[in-house]
Every structure is written in C-alpha cells, then in structure tokens.
Amino acid sequence: MSSARPLDNSNPTIIAPTAQPSTSHNFSKASQKTKLQRLWSEEGTEELDGFAVGHTVAAEDEAEDIDEQEVFDLIRSITDPEHPLTLEQLAVVSASQIKVSNKKGHERVLIEFTPTIPHCSMATLIGLTLRVRLLRALPPRYKVDIRITEGAHQSENAVNKQLNDKERVHAALENSHLLGVVEGCLATAHKRGGTIGV
Amino acid sequence: MSGIELVAELKGHTEPAWCVAWNPTRPLLASCSTDKSVRLYTYHFPSSSTDDTTAKPIFTFLSEIPTAHKRTIRSIAWSPSGRTLVTGSFDSTVGIWEQLDERDDAEGIELASGGTAGGEQEDGSGEWECVTTLEGHESECKSVGYSSDGALLASCSRDKSVWVWEVQPDSDFECISVMMEHTQDVKTLAWHPKEEILASASYDASILLFADDPDADWGPFQKLQPSLPAVDPPVAPGIITPDNGNVSTSEQKEARETLPTTDDEFPVPALKDPETIWSLAFSPCGMFLASGGDNGGIRIWARGLSWTSTSESTRDEEDLGRLASTGGDGRILIWQIKKTSETILSSHLSSPVPKISATIVGLQDHAHDIHDINSVAWCRRAVPEDAEEGSNVYARAIKAQRRTRRLLATAADDGSVKVWRATEG
Numbered sequence: 136m137s138s139a140r141p142l143d144n145s146n147p148t149i150i151a152p153t154a155q156p157s158t159s160h161n162f163s164k165a166s167q168k169t170k171l172q173r174l175w176s177e178e179g180t181e182e183l184d185g186f187a188v189g190h191t192v193a194a195e196d197e198a199e200d201i202d203e204q205e206v207f208d209l210i211r212s213i214t215d216p217e218h219p220l221t222l223e224q225l226a227v228v229s230a231s232q233i234k235v236s237n238k239k240g241h242e243r244v245l246i247e248f249t250p251t252i253p254h255c256s257m258a259t260l261i262g263l264t265l266r267v268r269l270l271r272a273l274p275p276r277y278k279v280d281i282r283i284t285e286g287a288h289q290s291e292n293a294v295n296k297q298l299n300d301k302e303r304v305h306a307a308l309e310n311s312h313l314l315g316v317v318e319g320c321l322a323t324a325h326k327r328g329g330t331i332g333v
Numbered sequence: 334m335s336g337i338e339l340v341a342e343l344k345g346h347t348e349p350a351w352c353v354a355w356n357p358t359r360p361l362l363a364s365c366s367t368d369k370s371v372r373l374y375t376y377h378f379p380s381s382s383t384d385d386t387t388a389k390p391i392f393t394f395l396s397e398i399p400t401a402h403k404r405t406i407r408s409i410a411w412s413p414s415g416r417t418l419v420t421g422s423f424d425s426t427v428g429i430w431e432q433l434d435e436r437d438d439a440e441g442i443e444l445a446s447g448g449t450a451g452g453e454q455e456d457g458s459g460e461w462e463c464v465t466t467l468e469g470h471e472s473e474c475k476s477v478g479y480s481s482d483g484a485l486l487a488s489c490s491r492d493k494s495v496w497v498w499e500v501q502p503d504s505d506f507e508c509i510s511v512m513m514e515h516t517q518d519v520k521t522l523a524w525h526p527k528e529e530i531l532a533s534a535s536y537d538a539s540i541l542l543f544a545d546d547p548d549a550d551w552g553p554f555q556k557l558q559p560s561l562p563a564v565d566p567p568v569a570p571g572i573i574t575p576d577n578g579n580v581s582t583s584e585q586k587e588a589r590e591t592l593p594t595t596d597d598e599f600p601v602p603a604l605k606d607p608e609t610i611w612s613l614a615f616s617p618c619g620m621f622l623a624s625g626g627d628n629g630g631i632r633i634w635a636r637g638l639s640w641t642s643t644s645e646s647t648r649d650e651e652d653l654g655r656l657a658s659t660g661g662d663g664r665i666l667i668w669q670i671k672k673t674s675e676t677i678l679s680s681h682l683s684s685p686v687p688k689i690s691a692t693i694v695g696l697q698d699h700a701h702d703i704h705d706i707n708s709v710a711w712c713r714r715a716v717p718e719d720a721e722e723g724s725n726v727y728a729r730a731i732k733a734q735r736r737t738r739r740l741l742a743t744a745a746d747d748g749s750v751k752v753w754r755a756t757e758g
Contacts, residue, residue, distance in 0.1 A: 234599045236598040236599060240699060242703075245599065275703060275704070276703040296604050296627075301661070302520070303518070305349070
C-alpha cells in the first residue's frame with residue numbers, strides 16, 4: 136500500500152472487469168427474509184455485504200450450494216496491495232481459476248491466483264487476504280485451499296506451504312500491523328466487480 | 334466401523350480450541366483457545382457404576398483461567414505431579430500456573446486425593462494463579478511440555494528454537510539450553526516417557542532428537558526426515574505410509590492400512606515443499622515414536638536395537654497399545670499398534686528394527702461436525718511414585734487408571750471439546 140519502496144511491477148497489465156455480479160439465480164429461490172437481507176446488502180455496507188448474508192442463509196436454510204461465480208464475486212474487488220486496482224483488474228484472480236465442490240460433508244473451495252510478476256513480493260500477502268476474505272464470508276463448512284497458479288511465481292511452493300499453514304494464518308490475524316494491511320486491501324471487497332482507482 | 338463412543342461434549346471457548354490436556358493425578362481436563370482462556374473440567378464416575386471398562390464418567394465445568402496472555406494459547410501441559418499447568422502462547426511467552434493454597438500446604442494434596450466420599454475429590458476448583466511467566470522466545474510459542482520426571486520443561490517457537498528449562502523450587506525456572514538446529518518454525522515437542530530425551534518437529538520437515546551430553550550440553554543426537562514424496566493428489570488422511578527414509582538408528586516401519594478416500598470432485602494439488610511435521614507421540618514403552626504431517630500420513634519410527642541392551646525381548650510379539658490420530662478432515666482414528674516377531678534389516682539401517690502392524694479399531698468421521706480438529710489426547714492417569722502398594726492412595730490411583738484408560742479428548746475450531754471412549758474390540 137505504501138509507495139515508500141519501489142514497486143515490484145511498475146507497469147501492470149490492466150483488464151476490464153467482466154459483467155457485474157451474476158449470482159442472483161441462487162438467491163431468487165431463497166426465502167423472503169433472505170431477499171430482504173439481500174436488499175440491505177446491496178447498500179454496500181461492509182457488515183452486511185455478500186457472504187455475511189450467505190452465512191445467515193446457511194444457518195437458516197441448512198446447506199445452500201455456492202458456485203464459482205459467487206466465490207469470484209467475493210474476491211474480485213479486493214484491492215491489490217501494491218496498486219490501486221482490484222485483483223480482477225490485474226488478472227490476479229479469475230472465475231475460471233476457482234473450483235467449488237458442494238459434495239455434502241466434503242465441501243471445498245480451491246482458488247488459484249496469479250501474481251502479476253514471478254518475483255512479486257506481495258504474493259503471500261495477496262494469498263493471506265484471499266484467505267481472510269473467505270474465512271469471513273464463506274459458510275464455515277467449506278474448506279479452502281489456496282494455490283499460486285503453477286509456474287506463476289519463483290517461490291510458488293514456499294508461498295503455497297505458508298498460505299496453507301493454519302497456525303501461521305491464525306497468528307497473522309493476531310498481528311495488528313499485518314491485519315491492518317489486510318483490512319486495507321479488503322476495504323473494497325464488497326464492490327463485487329466494480330472498479331476502483333484509475 | 335465405529336469403535337468410538339461420545340462421552341461428553343464441552344462447549345465454552347468462544348474461539349478455536351487448540352489443545353487438550355488430562356491431568357495425570359487428578360480428575361481434571363484442561364483446554365486452551367484463541368480466546369486466551371484455559372477451561373478446566375472435572376469428572377467423576379457415578380457411584381452406581383461397577384463395570385470398570387464401560388462406566389461413563391460425568392463431566393462438569395469447573396473453572397476458567399482468563400490468563401494474561403495477549404494472543405492465542407496454542408499449547409497446554411501438566412507437570413507429572415499434576416500440580417502445575419503450563420501454557421504456551423502466540424504472544425511468545427510461557428505461563429506457569431499453580432493453586433497457591435496447595436503449594437503452601439503439601440498435606441492438602443494428600444487429604445484431597447485420599448478423601449473418602451464417593452471416590453475422588455474435585456480439588457482443582459481453587460483459584461489458579463500465574464506463578465511465573467517465562468520470556469525468551471522471539472515469536473509465537475507453539476508447544477510446551479514437561480519431562481517424564483518433571484525436572485525439565487521444554488518450549489519451542491516459530492523463532493526456530495527449542496528451549497530446555499530446569500524446574501527449580503519456588504516456581505523458579507532456569508533456561509539451561511537454547512537449541513537452534515531447526516531451520517524453520519518448530520511446531521511441536523514430545524518428551525520420551527522414561528528418559529531425558531526430547532523430540533521436536535518442524536515446518537522444516539524434520540524431527541530432531543535431543544539429549545543432554547554429559548561432556549557438553551544439550552544438543553541433537555539424531556535427525557529424522559520423513560522425506561515423504563509429494564504425491565498428487567495427497568495421501569488420504571489416516572494412511573500409514575511406508576517410506577524408505579534415509580536415516581540410521583531409528584527407522585520408520587513399514588505398515589500400510591488403506592481407508593476409503595473421500596473421492597473429491599476435483600483434486601487439490603499437493604503442497605510440493607517437504608511437509609510440515611505437526612505432531613509427535615512416543616509409545617508408552619518409549620521404543621516407538623509416531624509422527625503426523627501435512628499430507629495426512631502417519632509414520633512410526635522404531636528405536637534401533639542398538640539403542641538398547643535388552644534386545645532379547647524384541648523377538649516376541651507385543652501389543653504396543655493404541656494410537657489416536659485426528660486432523661483437519663474432522664476424522665478420529667484409533668489404531669491398534671503391534672510389534673510383530675519379524676525384524677527388518679536393510680542396507681540403510683544400521684541395526685535391525687522390529688516390524689510393526691497397525692490396524693484401525695476405531696473410526697469417527699465429522700467428530701466435531703464440520704470443524705477441523707486440532708488436538709487429541711488419551712487420558713493417562715499415573716500412580717504417584719511415593720504411593721505405597723496397598724495404601725488407599727495407591728488403590729485409588731489404580732482404580733482411576735483402569736477406569737479412564739480408554740478415554741480420549743479432542744479440541745476443535747468451533748471451540749468445543751469432546752470426550753470419547755474407545756470401545757472394546
């Protein structure tokens with residue numbers, strides 16, 4: 136976030152976001168109460184946004200499935216730690232790099248992300264931000280695995296190992312400095328496809 | 334298959350529960366959490382219950398120690414006397430907790446454990462106070478534990494160090510060694526059940542065995558590297574994998590037990606770096622060490638026969654007891670581990686090691702519903718060394734040991750603690 140140090144990638148490729156969130160099909164069959172909450176969530180307040188609502192739905196209505204697009208909507212508008220752009224605009228995340236299994240008892244989400252350059256020092260931080268977002272927003276029955284796109288980073292294996300070390304993730308969340316940086320990136324996460332900056 | 338039955342469900346932590354520990358001398362179970370508290374539960378057997386092996390204890394919440402830790406309490410352990418509780422926290426400190434009234438009046442212990450009405454007394458209800466805080470680690474403390482005779486305490490941390498502390502009178506602890514041989518985060522520790530041997534396991538994918546060298550200082554005398562090859566998809570949790578590790582004295586045993594896999598809709602790519610070793614447990618006899626890692630496999634290491642002079646008994650078949658394992662898959666497994674009459678000797682072994690067999694005798698899926706399980710511990714009640722055979726104290730301890738020996742506890746991400754009993758079979 137700070138411009139004190141030189142950017143790892145000073146001239147990233149920027150892409151236009153795809154169509155706006157397209158997840159309404161899932162909510163159309165939800166209860167009246169859910170629709171009401173959904174309306175509130177469109178106001179864009181952080182507390183009620185997106186899957187904070189999804190979480191409530193899960194509690195009331197046992198197991199409503201989620202799909203790749205919904206997971207993508209949760210993470211596409213997270214701000215990159217280095218550029219005032221979203222992870223979608225920088226093509227760090229995309230819907231095609233998300234897999235969801237709704238198999239009962241084995242619900243999983245697998246996300247691959249692609250740092251803009253192979254020596255990006257922010258890769259761990261981006262991964263941590265993705266994990267925090269999904270930890271907070273997804274129904275807790277989904278186990279989340281996060282990987283760097285194969286071949287996209289020089290320290291791919293080391294970063295993958297760290298991002299999937301539960302103890303380190305928990306400890307990171309108790310580190311107020313680190314958490315502050317993560318929260319900064321997440322401040323735009325509710326935009327669900329809207330652009331920022333530029 | 335089940336082979337496991339639920340005895341009690343203990344809720345209370347408001348954040349993930351990381352570790353459970355049974356008091357070795359008193360009917361107490363402790364748990365710790367990211368909520369920075371320790372919760373203590375007591376248990377008793379209904380007076381009507383006569384059958385020692387199937388009687389179900391009743392658990393009651395006793396007290397909560399708020400602690401002064403500033404971050405997650407990752408690990409807790411009892412001293413062998415059962416009088417001291419130690420906490421290891423992500424705030425890098427180690428807390429030592431005692432009931433002050435007892436320290437001043439050692440007779441109190443005798444009276445309490447020798448009490449008459451209805452068997453054991455709940456003597457953990459008094460206030461637990463922090464008698465000292467050990468500082469020194471530079472980052473999160475991950476594990477703490479007392480040596481078998483309580484003379485030493487060990488702690489380890491993400492700062493890559495393993496510290497050994499000498500336990501002195503009046504809650505004094507002197508650091509006698511800081512060992513920096515690991516190259517990464519040290520995840521867990523296990524003391525040998527009889528000797529002053531300490532095992533540590535790390536993010537660096539190795540296990541180190543430490544001892545006090547009379548001519549020098551505390552230091553590692555052996556490095557064990559599971560060197561599990563990365564497989565795609567990862568080994569299903571609960572498989573004991575054979576492996577041809579390149580180690581000398583202690584050696585992994587070949588034992589394979591295959592479970593039905595979960596048959597995921599898509600494979601999760603395996604982590605390619607060598608796996609973190611998360612967990613260690615010595616067998617009660619001290620001849621075997623089990624380790625559990627990222628990829629879900631459990632390895633069992635045998636002490637080479639050259640380690641010991643009493644090798645004649647190793648040719649006999651022997652029941653080594655039960656090993657419990659659990660993990661992020663929410664599954665509890667109980668393994669019956671046996672030493673066979675065969676031995677293995679191959680080119681990479683410096684001495685023959687006994688071949689072992691592992692059979693699953695208990696399986697519980699979704700033991701904490703959808704949540705990851707972070708800790709599993711068998712209840713191991715000890716008979717006090719100073720208890721004379723035939724005395725009341727001795728008889729009571731033996732009875733407690735018999736009644737509790739199939740109990741185990743688990744702690745999970747939803748903050749809950751559950752107590753289970755391994756059924757016969």
